[in-house]
Every structure is written in C-alpha cells, then in structure tokens.
Amino acid sequence: EAQVTQNPRYLITVTGKKLTVTCSQNMNHEYMSWYRQDPGLGLRQIYYSMNVEVTDKGDVPEGYKVSRKEKRNFPLILESPSPNQTSLYFCASSSFADSNQPQHFGDGTRLSIL
Amino acid sequence: QKEVEQDPGPLSVPEGAIVSLNCTYSNSAFQYFMWYRQYSRKGPELLMYTYSSGNKEDGRFTAQVDKSSKYISLFIRDSQPSDSATYLCAMNSGGYQKVTFGTGTKLQVIP
Numbered sequence: 507e508a509q510v511t512q513n514p515r516y517l518i519t520v521t522g523k524k525l526t527v528t529c530s531q532n533m534n535h536e537y538m539s540w541y542r543q544d545p546g547l548g549l550r551q552i553y554y555s556m557n558v559e560v561t562d563k564g565d566v567p568e569g570y571k572v573s574r575k576e577k578r579n580f581p582l583i584l585e586s587p588s589p590n591q592t593s594l595y596f597c598a599s600s601s602f603a604d605s606n607q608p609q610h611f612g613d614g615t616r617l618s619i620l
Numbered sequence: 621q622k623e624v625e626q627d628p629g630p631l632s633v634p635e636g637a638i639v640s641l642n643c644t645y646s647n648s649a650f651q652y653f654m655w656y657r658q659y660s661r662k663g664p665e666l667l668m669y670t671y672s673s674g675n676k677e678d679g680r681f682t683a684q685v686d687k688s689s690k691y692i693s694l695f696i697r698d699s700q701p702s703d704s705a706t707y708l709c710a711m712n713s714g715g716y717q718k719v720t721f722g723t724g725t726k727l728q729v730i731p
Binding site: 551564612 | 624626628652654661662663664665666669671708710712714718719721722723724
C-alpha cells in the first residue's frame with residue numbers, strides 16, 4: 507500500500523528542546539515536502555526536496571531544518587522549538603512525473619510547544 | 621490580500637444535492653490547479669488537478685478553471701454523507717517549488 511508515514515503523530519514538548527519529526531514514503535518518489543497547517547492560514551510550505559541531497563526553502567522555513575540523505579526519508583528538524591511553531595505538520599510526496607501537485611500526504615503530526 | 625481566497629464555510633447541504641466549491645486567486649502566473657479533500661484527523665487527499673483553463677470530470681466530481689476571471693470551482697454531483705470533509709484548493713505556476721493552498725471549505729452533507 508502506498509504510504510507516507512509520519513512519526514510521532516502527537517508531541518507535547520517545551521521551548522528549546524530539539525526535536526525531529528520523521529517522514530518516510532514507500533513509493534520511490536523523488537519529490538517530498540513539509541507543510542504546516544494553521545487555522546485561517548491553510549497549508550503553508552516549509553521546505554521541499556526534489557531528490558537526495560537537493561532541498562530548498564518554501565514559504566515559512568524560519569526555525570526549521572531538513573535533510574534528504576535517502577530517497578525515502580525526509581525528516582523535519584526543529585533545533586530550538588518555540589511556541590509559534592505549535593501547529594499541525596504534514597509531509598507529502600510526488601513522483602517526478604507528477605511534480606506539479608503533491609500527491610500523497612501523511613496523516614499529520616500535531617506539535618505543541620509549551 | 622491573500623494569493624488564494626476560499627470561503628471557509630461551513631456549507632451544509634442535503635444528500636443528493638449538487639455542491640459548488642470555489643476559489644479565487646490573484647497570481648496570473650498560476651497554471652496548475654488542484655483540489656484536495658481532507659477528512660478530520662487525516663492528511664489531504666488529491667482529488668483532481670487541471671492544467672490551465674477548462675473543465676475536467678472524474679465520476680461525480682467536475683473541476684472548472686476560468687483563468688480570465690481567476691476563479692476555480694469544484695462541483696460534486698449527487699453528494700453523499702461520505703463527502704463531508706474540508707475541501708482545499710491549491711495552485712502553482714509550474715514546478716514543485718511553491719504550491720499555494722486555500723484555507724479550505726468545510727462541507728457537511730446531511731442524510
């Protein structure tokens with residue numbers, strides 16, 4: 507079954523404590539991206555990756571880092587989380603042929619930063 | 621002004637009704653237009669996408685793009701309670717660099 511898997515699904519943590527949200531896809535997709543979803547603001551792109559070792563900033567990259575060392579994995583790193591990063595996060599993937607539209611989304615990670 | 625505007629709803633319709641969901645946008649460079657369905661506690665699911673202007677039909681769903689008016693629509697025929705979800709429009713100018721989403725319209729189909 508085609509899947510984008512995010513972990514953890516829920517996390518409550520404190521300001522300044524580094525955390526990583528993992529994302530893995532089993533479809534051999536080239537494109538992966540991270541979004542955050544906030545009420546009234548919709549989905550906003552944080553970072554995207556077009557292939558291994560190729561990443562670029564989206565609309566709201568401040569405070570986040572990513573890496574793409576393997577094709578299937580695209581972790582999102584918050585090195586010093588702050589309360590304004592409390593949000594619902596989604597990872598998405600697409601094949602090269604369908605690069606214009608994110609095809610598969612994970613089920614989300616709800617982060618609360620206290 | 622947001623690049624993409626979408627009425628948040630909620631929109632309540634009786635089962636079997638035709639539903640019209642809409643988005644307007646300001647960036648004339650947008651070429652690719654998508655509709656996603658998002659159930660509660662789930663990630664968005666790609667329903668349809670179109671390139672440039674025109675119509676596209678898939679079962680009970682029809683997507684329309686009017687680039688001259690910067691207006692896109694999703695029609696759902698014979699709506700079902702299982703269609704109850706939030707519908708997100710999205711668009712980009714080509715390439716994976718930036719996809720801009722609307723804020724979503726919450727739809728409830730009442731049996």
